[in-house]
Amino acid sequence: MTGLFSKFIKEHLHQYVHPIVCAKTHKLAFFEVLSRVTYNGVTYAPREFLADITDIQRYQMTKLVISNIINLQKRYPSLSFSINLTTGDIVEGIDKILEDLAINANSMLDPKRTIIEIVETALLTAPAKEKIVNLKKYGYRFAIDDFGAGYSTINQLNKANQLFEFVKVDGELLKDVEENPDARSTLHMLIHIIKKYDKKVILEFVETKEIMDISIQASADYLQGFLFGTPAPIESYLERIDLNCSIVPIKEKNELNY
Numbered sequence: 001m002t003g004l005f006s007k008f009i010k011e012h013l014h015q016y017v018h019p020i021v022c023a024k025t026h027k028l029a030f031f032e033v034l035s036r037v038t039y040n041g042v043t044y045a046p047r048e049f050l051a052d053i054t055d056i057q058r059y060q061m062t063k064l065v066i067s068n069i070i071n072l073q074k075r076y077p078s079l080s081f082s083i084n085l086t087t088g089d090i091v092e093g094i095d096k097i098l099e100d101l102a103i104n105a106n107s108m109l110d111p112k113r114t115i116i117e118i119v120e121t122a123l124l125t126a127p128a129k130e131k132i133v134n135l136k137k138y139g140y141r142f143a144i145d146d147f148g149a150g151y152s153t154i155n156q157l158n159k160a161n162q163l164f165e166f167v168k169v170d171g172e173l174l175k176d177v178e179e180n181p182d183a184r185s186t187l188h189m190l191i192h193i194i195k196k197y198d199k200k201v202i203l204e205f206v207e208t209k210e211i212m213d214i215s216i217q218a219s220a221d222y223l224q225g226f227l228f229g230t231p232a233p234i235e236s237y238l239e240r241i242d243l244n245c246s247i248v249p250i251k252e253k254n255e256l257n258y
Contacts, residue, residue, distance in 0.1 A: 005057045012037050013061065015068045016231040017081070019247050020202060020224045023216050026246040030080035030115055032224065033072070034231045035065055055092070062094055066101070070109045072234065078245075082115035084145060087128040090118070095131040102138035111139035117168065119145045124160055132163050143202070146170045148190060157197045167194050171205025171225075178210050188218045195219065209249065226250075 017031035037044045101107040143166035176183040206225030
């Protein structure tokens with residue numbers, strides 16, 4: 001069964017990208033790499049199938065995603081990319097793959113152009129912290145993903161302050177900022193606290209110019225969201241990057257490729 005799954009994902013797994021841009025200049029910072037599976041003409045996001053695969057199958061899929069990131073870095077040597085990993089991925093062998101790739105000069109993976117977005121930071125155990133510290137020695141960069149969601153709290157910054165360069169705030173916290181003054185105040189306060197820890201703040205779910213302006217006023221460092229495009233093959237973004245390596249926001253809703 002494992003062999004069949006490996007063959008299946010090699011044939012049907014592919015990567016989309018979603019840009020993360022500098023809040024003030026819209027200059028591309030890096031692309032988040034997002035996995036998709038297309039089968040019988042239908043494309044599925046990970047949330048639609050991850051719960052149905054085994055840990056071994058997830059491990060195989062993550063190895064393939066890393067391989068695809070290597071290919072992206074080879075094709076686009078000026079661009080950086082991020083990958084989403086859980087704390088479980090880190091302690092169950094993916095860290096060793098990343099370490100070996102960093103050591104192997106022929107691997108073509110550049111750790112300095114590889115940002116690892118960690119989900120489930122509430123489960124950040126001592127072994128996971130040790131492995132992250134080790135990977136940072138090779139130049140890998142780390143981000144807390146979905147900060148403010150579930151059990152991810154300010155306490156996580158206290159516990160792992162030296163491990164992470166970026167904090168990506170959960171997009172749900174931007175849901176009502178256009179209409180709700182209290183939501184805007186909460187956002188300002190949260191970003192202020194994160195910056196006290198000397199972290200760069202990424203806001204996701206930036207879908208309108210109004211949300212973008214509020215995010216900039218709140219001192220966000222980077223933005224991600226449908227205002228700059230939906231997850232798509234990297235080629236569609238290369239056509240939109242200007243000479244300053246900036247991505248122009250999409251002005252009209254009907255330009256979005258949902």
